[in-house]
Amino acid sequence: MSIHPSAAAGQDVLVRTVGLTKIFPPRERRGTAFTAVDGIDLQVRRGEAFGVLGPNGAGKSSTMRMIACVSPRSSGELEVLGLDPATHGRTIRGRIGVIPQDDALDAELTVRENILIYGRYFGLDKASIASRADELLEFAQLTEKADAKVEHLSGGMRRRLTIARSLINEPQVLLLDEPTTGLDPQARHVLWDRLFRLKQQGVTLILTTHYMDEAEQLCDRLVVMDHGRIVAEGSPRELIDRYATREVLELRFAVGAQSDAVDKIKEAASARIEVLPDRVLWYADDGETALASVHALRLEPETALVRRASLEDVFLALTGRTLVD
Structure with missing residues (x-):
């Protein structure tokens, strides 16, 4: 089954996979190849919050890395924003935002400097970056901390800064890997509010999480993965009605x-x-x-x-x- 960019655009599907597979080569200890993602089909529509749930080793992170164009697929078809990551990876990366599980911030720089420097990777001019940084600091509720060193921020503030920084290029799709891991309840709820506002602004969210209450709060639809395969798909309410x-x-x-x-x-x-x-x-x-x-x-x-x-x-x-x- 072939995928055509025009079809995806017409249906407002921003991410589409057909038989997507990721196989890692044999390790010295195993002696055999390991299939992390085993032929999954999914579609993520414009403006929705889409969750990918599963236990450790289910294939969530491998799936997210392929969508983020940082890990090549082994087989199957993958389309992001109407483009094939195998041939248009750089273009796609310029139009998406990625929030890794671990904050990759420069602790010796200030909050504002972290955003300004990150903006240069996308080829934005200094005036645009500075203007955008002010907006993002306000969005992340970090304006008062703009000149503080990152090393002095709380975990919740660091997480909000990571999200703010990932939005510098005004991405159409935002990938979030365990966005609230390690945060206290207050910080989690503040982050939920920021993500809900992004969704209201039309940003498509794709997230992995181990917190089921988070998935219920944020996700319009989700898939549950286990051993590299999708074992269930639907809205949180649909899945509860179907399996509980x-x-x-x-x-x-x-x-x-x-x-x-x-x-x-x-x-x-x-x-x-x-x-x-x-x-x-x-x-x-x-x-x-x-x-x-x-x-x-x-x-x-x-x-x-x-x-x-x-x-x-x-x-x-x-x-x-x-x-x-």
């Missing part, structure tokens, strides 16, 4: 009592039950009714919590709870 129940009942029992309680619950429940070391999860459309059933079995949990199903429930159902290094 409306509510989840969390039960905690006294030490030594959980095993017997689980046996009774499994006999009585027709819905999905998940047993964890410290609690039991009962997936139900009505959590209160499920709790009444627990009491009817003459079981007395130490704590019982009814909550709405979340994207995290979907993520764990699709990718499992096993820790991946």
Whole structure:
């Protein structure tokens, strides 16, 4: 299946992949090639926030690096802004913004200097860079810190500066790899607000994140990757409706009592039950009714919590709870 730039532009698709694959050559330890991305198809539309979720090693970063034109694809088709990265990588890089997981700021320079110097990489004239820097400092709420050295900034301020700097070329697409990792709740919410404003201005966002609440807050659509493949796609609400129940009942029992309680619950429940070391999860459309059933079995949990199903429930159902290094 071939992709034509005109078709992508007409459909407002800014990123499109067909059978996109990334294979790394054999390592000395393995002796075999490693497939990081295994034939994925996706489309990112103009002006949307698109999430790429998955456990460690799922292929998220490899996918983002191919879209960012810093890692060549092994096979399949990839189109960014109507262009092929294999032949127009430099042009594409000039029209996108990239926010890496680790801030690559120059700690010895001031906040403003970091933006000014970065702007030169895009061939912008000094007057345009200076004017744009003032706008970006205000957008990132860093105007008062313009002359401060980066080494004196908090983690949240550094992250906002990284975003501001990535916008110097007025990108059409902004790639964000784990944008709020390591930030406290207040800093995360400030960053969410900045990203939401960018989306309102028409910037297309593509982000990876391990925070499911972040994905629910920011993403219009998302894919869940596992072992290099896409295992689910849709809006956060669609995925919750498709792979989880409306509510989840969390039960905690006294030490030594959980095993017997689980046996009774499994006999009585027709819905999905998940047993964890410290609690039991009962997936139900009505959590209160499920709790009444627990009491009817003459079981007395130490704590019982009814909550709405979340994207995290979907993520764990699709990718499992096993820790991946």
